[in-house]
Amino acid sequence: MLLIDEVEIGIHHAIQVDLWRFLAKMAIEFNVQIFATTHSEDAVRAFGVVERENREIGGNLIRLQTRGGKVEAVDFNSDDLAYARDADMEVR
Helix, strand or coil, X not given: CEEECCCCCCCCHHHHXXXXXXXXXXXXXXXXXXXXXXXXXXXXXXXXXXXXXXXXXXXXXXXXXXXXXXXXXXXXXXXXXXXXXXXXXXXX
């Protein structure tokens, strides 16, 4: 397991897709599950691009939100992310 907090810090937005491609390649090669946090829309969009390119990685975005004083997880699969991207919806 690899935990990365604020995965986009220090990474220029223009190479976010390359970063996720590299992480996906390493996850598959070393059989590692990656958990990454971000507040960056660029990082989320780049993740969606890479996940759609390579369904083998089985990636999901999970947004934590508060509803009625309780924290709930909202799960977005690659199709959900593509729809949100195309509709310019906020998923962070």
